[in-house]
Amino acid sequence: MNEFIYYGDASLLKRPKWDNKNAEDKFYKYLYLRKNIAGIHKELWFHQQGDRSWLIVTRNTKNHEIIRVELATEVVKGLDK
Amino acid sequence: MYYNFLKILKEGLTNNNGWKKTWQNPQVKKKYNVIIIGGGGHGLATAFYLAKEFNVKNIAVLEKNWIGGGNVGRNTTIIRSNYMLNENEAFYEFSLKLWESLEKQINYNAMVSQRGVLNIFHSDAQKDSFIRRGNSMIINGADAELYDVQKIKSIYPFLDYENARFPIKGGLFQKRGGTVRHDAVAWGYAHAADKLGVDIIQNCEVNNFKFKSGACIGVETNKGLIEANKVGCAVAGSTSLLLSKADMTLPIESHVLQAFVSESIKPIIPGVITFGAGHFYISQSDKGGLVFGGDIDGYNSYAQRGNLDTLEDVCESGLALMPAISKARLLRMWGGIMDMSMDGSPIIDRTHIKGLYMNAGWCYGGFKATPASGWCFAHLIAKDYSHKLSENFKLDRFKNGYMIDEKGQGAQPNLH
Numbered sequence: 184m185n186e187f188i189y190y191g192d193a194s195l196l197k198r199p200k201w202d203n204k205n206a207e208d209k210f211y212k213y214l215y216l217r218k219n220i221a222g223i224h225k226e227l228w229f230h231q232q233g234d235r236s237w238l239i240v241t242r243n244t245k246n247h248e249i250i251r252v253e254l255a256t257e258v259v260k261g262l263d264k
Numbered sequence: 265m266y267y268n269f270l271k272i273l274k275e276g277l278t279n280n281n282g283w284k285k286t287w288q289n290p291q292v293k294k295k296y297n298v299i300i301i302g303g304g305g306h307g308l309a310t311a312f313y314l315a316k317e318f319n320v321k322n323i324a325v326l327e328k329n330w331i332g333g334g335n336v337g338r339n340t341t342i343i344r345s346n347y348m349l350n351e352n353e354a355f356y357e358f359s360l361k362l363w364e365s366l367e368k369q370i371n372y373n374a375m376v377s378q379r380g381v382l383n384i385f386h387s388d389a390q391k392d393s394f395i396r397r398g399n400s401m402i403i404n405g406a407d408a409e410l411y412d413v414q415k416i417k418s419i420y421p422f423l424d425y426e427n428a429r430f431p432i433k434g435g436l437f438q439k440r441g442g443t444v445r446h447d448a449v450a451w452g453y454a455h456a457a458d459k460l461g462v463d464i465i466q467n468c469e470v471n472n473f474k475f476k477s478g479a480c481i482g483v484e485t486n487k488g489l490i491e492a493n494k495v496g497c498a499v500a501g502s503t504s505l506l507l508s509k510a511d512m513t514l515p516i517e518s519h520v521l522q523a524f525v526s527e528s529i530k531p532i533i534p535g536v537i538t539f540g541a542g543h544f545y546i547s548q549s550d551k552g553g554l555v556f557g558g559d560i561d562g563y564n565s566y567a568q569r570g571n572l573d574t575l576e577d578v579c580e581s582g583l584a585l586m587p588a589i590s591k592a593r594l595l596r597m598w599g600g601i602m603d604m605s606m607d608g609s610p611i612i613d614r615t616h617i618k619g620l621y622m623n624a625g626w627c628y629g630g631f632k633a634t635p636a637s638g639w640c641f642a643h644l645i646a647k648d649y650s651h652k653l654s655e656n657f658k659l660d661r662f663k664n665g666y667m668i669d670e671k672g673q674g675a676q677p678n679l680h
Binding site for chain 1: 504508514517518
C-alpha cells in the first residue's frame, strides 16, 4: 500500500470532447496510445493515503529523479486560460 | 549433434581442450534476408525458428549489448500455461509444449524442470474463479488439477494455513508447469541458431530504420548501415523507443519489474507457489536460492532497477504465505523493463510499414512465451500472415475493440 499511486501520462488531462469531429479516433488515441518517453516525463499521481490531491509530477524515467511536483488543479486552470 | 555424453566423456579425459565457441562472432554482412533486432529470448528464438522451421537463409540478430542481458536473464524463470481466455491459453499451451521438447531441438541443456505450479486460493469465490480457469485450461489441451488443503499440506507443510486474514482454501495445480534456467535459454537458442548459419551480432545498436518508398529496407547501426528485406523488432521494454523512429505511437508503457533471490538454503520448495491474496510467486533454484517476485513498481521506468517500497510489499506478501522465509536473507535483486500493453496481452504483428514487423507487449509474462513467441513471429515474418495461434495478437485490436484483457483491468497498464 503506497501513499502515492500512479495514474499515467499527464496527457490524460486533455480528454477529447465527446462531440468532437473524429471523436472515436481521438478517444482511441487518448485511451490507448502513449508516447512512453525515456527521459523527462510528466505524469499523474494521486495522493491516496494523504490529502487526496491530484499531482502532476515531472520525473526522469531513466533514473527516477523527481524534478517538479505541481497540483493538477493549478495546472488545469492554466490550461483553460 | 554437438553436445552429447560421449563428447563430455572425451573432453573430460582430454583436459577440456576441444570445446569450441558456442556461437561465433561473425563479421557483419552488408545485407541480410531478415534482421531481428534484439538478442534476447524472443529475438534468438525467432531467428532459430526462421532458420529451422521456415527455411529462411541469411538471418542476423542484432543485439545492442550482449545476448541474454535483458529480460531473458531478469525474470523468475517460471513456465506455465494457466490462462483463462482462449486467445491466450491456446498460445501459451503451445509454448509449454515447445518447452517440453526444447532441449532436444536446440541440443542444449536449459534445465527445463516441470516441477509443477501451484496457484493458491483463499476464499470460496476465488476457488470458483480458479476452477473456471482450470476448466478453460483443460478445454485448450493443458493440464489442471484442483488441490485441497490436505494435499497442499502434504507438499508444503510450512505455509500459513491458519492465517486469519488469508486462510488457505486450496489451489489450482499445473503439473507440467515449472522452471527453466533462463540464461541457458538465450545461450541455447543462440547456439542452435548459430549452427544453422544465423549471424549473431553483439554490441550492435540500431539507431534508426532505413526507408525507401515507404518500405523498410534496413537499419542504421553503430556498425553502419545494414540492409535487409525484412526487419523484425523484439526489444521488449525498448519497443516504444525503437518504433518511434518509424513514427509509431504504441499502446505500451514501459515499467520496471523486480525479482529477488535469497541466500542458498536446503531444499524446501519443490515447485512453484503463487499467493492468491496478494501478488507473490516463489520457487527454489537448483543452487538453493529462493527466487521470488511480485508486482511491478507501477510507474513508467527505463531504469532497470526498482525501489524499496515494492520490495517491502513483495516480502509482506511472502511472509503472509510462508512466515518461515523471514529468516532467509536477501542476496540479490534486479529489475527488468517490461513492455506493458494496454490490455495485458502481447502484440505479434506487421506494422503499417512494409517489411517492418513487431513483437512486443509481453508485460511480465514474456519468459514463458519465448518459444511460441519466436515460432509465431518467425511464421509471420516468413509467410507474411499470422500464425493461427497469434492471429488475435494484432496491433489494431485496441482500435477495433478486440482487446484480450485476461484480468479485466481496462487500459491501465500498471494493473495488468
